[in-house]
Structures are given as structure tokens and as C-alpha cells.
Amino acid sequence: MSRPTVLELLRLATGYLREKGVAQPRLDAEVLLGHALQMERIMLYVHHDRPLEPHEVDVYRTLIARRGRREPVAYLMGEKEFFGRSFQVDPRVLIPRPETEHLVEVALAFAIGEGPVRGWDVGTGSGILAVTLAAELPDSHWLATDLSADALAVARANAERHGVADRIRFLEGDLWAGTKPDGSWDLIVSNPPYLTDHEMAHLAPEIRYEPRQALAGGPDGLQVIRRLVQQAWAFLRPGGLLAFEIGAGQAEACRQLLAEAGQYEGIRVLPDHAGHPRVVCGLRTSP
Ligand SMILES: C[S@@+](CC[C@H](N)C(=O)[O-])C[C@H]1O[C@@H](n2cnc3c(N)ncnc32)[C@H](O)[C@@H]1O
Known part of the structure; x- marks a missing residue:
């Protein structure tokens, strides 16, 4: 299977968080992807078509699953x-x-x-x-x-x-x-x-x-x-x-x-x- 791009993952994560009742699903999906990739949020758009490495997808998937259980973003980021x-x-x-x-x-x-x-x-x-x-x-x-x-x-x-x-x-x-x-x-x-x-x-x-x-x-x-x-x-x-x-x-x-x-x-x-x-x-x- 081809590796998902930044934009594809953001779309998937946003939809998932919306289903879980998160108030600002797109924002949280972006903030957490920025955190996972150690990238400023704005850079996600500069690199929107970059394919992600499998280990990056794993880190992000874990963060999104925890946010889906409604853990606060600040605890996931640690600051x-x-x-x-x-x-x-x-x-x-x-x-x-x-x-x-x-x-x-x-x-x-x-x-x-x-x-x-x-x-x-x-x-x-x-x-x-x-x-x-x-x-x-x-x-x-x-x-x-x-x-x-x-x-x-x-x-x-x-x-x-x-x-x-x-x-x-x-x-x-x-x-x-x-x-x-x-x-x-x-x-x-x-x-x-x-x-x-x-x-x-x-x-x-x-x-x-x-x-x-x-x-x-x-x-x-x-x-x-x-x-x-x-x-x-x-x-x-x-x-x-x-x-x-x-x-x-x-x-x-x-x-x-x-x-x-x-x-x-x-x-x-x-x-x-x-x-x-x-x-x-x-x-x-x-x-
Ligand atoms: C609302 S938090 C405020 C934390 C921080 N000052 C802030 O503004 O984000 C209240 C803090 O008071 C502490 N606390 C609760 N009852 C207390 C008490 N009787 N004596 C001392 N600290 C107490 C809690 O452990 C908690 O850390």
C-alpha cells in the first residue's frame, strides 16, 4: 500500500475526531500531526503531499486514538x-x-x-x-x-x-x-x-x-x-x-x-x- 500523505492523514484523522465528538477536530488533527512530525503547523501545508514514514504514521495514530478518547491536547503535547x-x-x-x-x-x-x-x-x-x-x-x-x-x-x-x-x-x-x-x-x-x-x-x-x-x-x-x-x-x-x-x-x-x-x-x-x-x-x- 502506498504511504499516506500529510493531507490524506489529516483528512482521515479529522473525520475520526469529529465522530468522537471532539470540538475542533481539524485544528487538533493539525496540532497533533505537527507535534508527531516536530513541524510547525503551517509547514504541514507547505509539505501537504509529503508521504509519511510508517513509524510517523504509528506515532500519529497513537496520538489520534488518545485524543479520540478525549484526552486533552495539552496532556498529549506535554505543554x-x-x-x-x-x-x-x-x-x-x-x-x-x-x-x-x-x-x-x-x-x-x-x-x-x-x-x-x-x-x-x-x-x-x-x-x-x-x-x-x-x-x-x-x-x-x-x-x-x-x-x-x-x-x-x-x-x-x-x-x-x-x-x-x-x-x-x-x-x-x-x-x-x-x-x-x-x-x-x-x-x-x-x-x-x-x-x-x-x-x-x-x-x-x-x-x-x-x-x-x-x-x-x-x-x-x-x-x-x-x-x-x-x-x-x-x-x-x-x-x-x-x-x-x-x-x-x-x-x-x-x-x-x-x-x-x-x-x-x-x-x-x-x-x-x-x-x-x-x-x-x-x-x-x-x-
Ligand atoms: C485550580 S488548580 C490551580 C493550579 C494553578 N495555580 C493554575 O492556575 O493553573 C488548584 C490547585 O490547588 C491545589 N489545592 C486544592 N486544595 C488545596 C488546599 N486545601 N491547599 C493547598 N492546595 C490545594 C490543587 O492540588 C491544585 O493544584
Whole structure:
């Protein structure tokens, strides 16, 4: 049998992925073929009539079969871009979402010009927040905590990859990992698990591959957020910022949580680029 060309394989793979319910079958077929051939996507069109070697077809077939089982593209590629940098990802960590870039922007708006800030990333996962902020703020130092030792291993690798490992300390444990509140931190950022039990019961097939612990926020989604808000102020210096990401329909409840804590001022809910309320923030009140 003659060897299939790039274009023939793309057509076959696209049809297969469409049958499996993949949302963007052509795009995924192209991205994965580019990955299999270690070629930019655009080069697939330059070489559209190139016949593939049998071993190349095998590699691609395996990738397409896994995508057909709805494994996320980012796990198949082993990386995902966030705020202009490429991060290592695998099923030990949540896949970085573009919405979370908004939290980076809020933190940068607070920290730029503040001098050498000390920041904390609670629930660091792949490390995107601590690593990005350490890279963007060259004088800053970070603590990154997570319940998952597996996630912290990925976060450490990403810190090495981006040359900021000497400015981030990683600690395993619940929220503050046993650290005593000392009222000294300039900035606390977090993208906590915030899906409700109902949302967890109706996840898209791709999201079922992601760690449950990174997603599940209890019956109303606010189980971790509630503790974060109640406890974070005692770690912050007066005027220090708490900023965290929220899910759909959580803005008012979160604004109220900050108000009820009685230790925050300048409480705000900020929309992401799609106009959805996405980041809640407040400053620790000054005495
Ligand atoms: C939504 S993921 C966010 C990961 C990463 N910061 C990001 O934005 O892509 C939440 C992370 O918080 C961690 N986590 C969940 N509950 C936690 C807790 N009580 N204390 C510390 N980390 C927690 C999970 O293991 C997961 O890595």
C-alpha cells in the first residue's frame, strides 16, 4: 500500500475526531500531526503531499486514538502556553487556562513599582502563577504551596525551565502548609478549586482527565475560597493584596466573604477579557 500523505492523514484523522465528538477536530488533527512530525503547523501545508514514514504514521495514530478518547491536547503535547511562556503539563496538574492570565495582570498592576515584593501562590499546581510572576518581577520572591506533592514536582520543573527556581520556595500542605501567619506578605494569589458538586457531576470528557483535587470546591464551590479569605489577611502586611480567581456565579458570595472577614478594604470583582467576573481582590486593612 502506498504511504499516506500529510493531507490524506489529516483528512482521515479529522473525520475520526469529529465522530468522537471532539470540538475542533481539524485544528487538533493539525496540532497533533505537527507535534508527531516536530513541524510547525503551517509547514504541514507547505509539505501537504509529503508521504509519511510508517513509524510517523504509528506515532500519529497513537496520538489520534488518545485524543479520540478525549484526552486533552495539552496532556498529549506535554505543554501549554501561559502568559507567553511554555509550561510543562501532565495529568498531575490542572491545564493552565487563558482566563487565569487576568489574575497575573491584577497582581502585576499591584506589584510593579513596589520594589522587591514577597508573594505567595496558594494551590500552585503547574506553578504558572508563581513562575510567571517571579519572571515578570525580577526582584520578587515567592512561596508556592499545594496539597499535591505530584503537582509540586511539575511546578519545580517549570521554575527551573524559566530560570526562577532560586526565587520560589515550594511547600507541600493545606493552604499555608503549616506556616504561621506573620502579617508580612505583600501579595497572595490563588486559583483555587471552585467547581460545585453539580458542576463536578457534569464535566466535559476532557476535564475528567484533570486532577479532581484541582477542581472540586465542595457543594457550593466555595469550600477552599472560604478558608482562603478567612485566613489570608493574617499573612498579609497592612495594604497587602489578596487576589484570587472565581467561577461562574460566585462573585457576590465572594465579595461578601471578604466584607464579612472585616479585614479587607478596596474589595473589587474584576471581569476577564470575555466580560465574566473572574478575579476577586481586596487589600488588608491598615490599622
Ligand atoms: C485550580 S488548580 C490551580 C493550579 C494553578 N495555580 C493554575 O492556575 O493553573 C488548584 C490547585 O490547588 C491545589 N489545592 C486544592 N486544595 C488545596 C488546599 N486545601 N491547599 C493547598 N492546595 C490545594 C490543587 O492540588 C491544585 O493544584
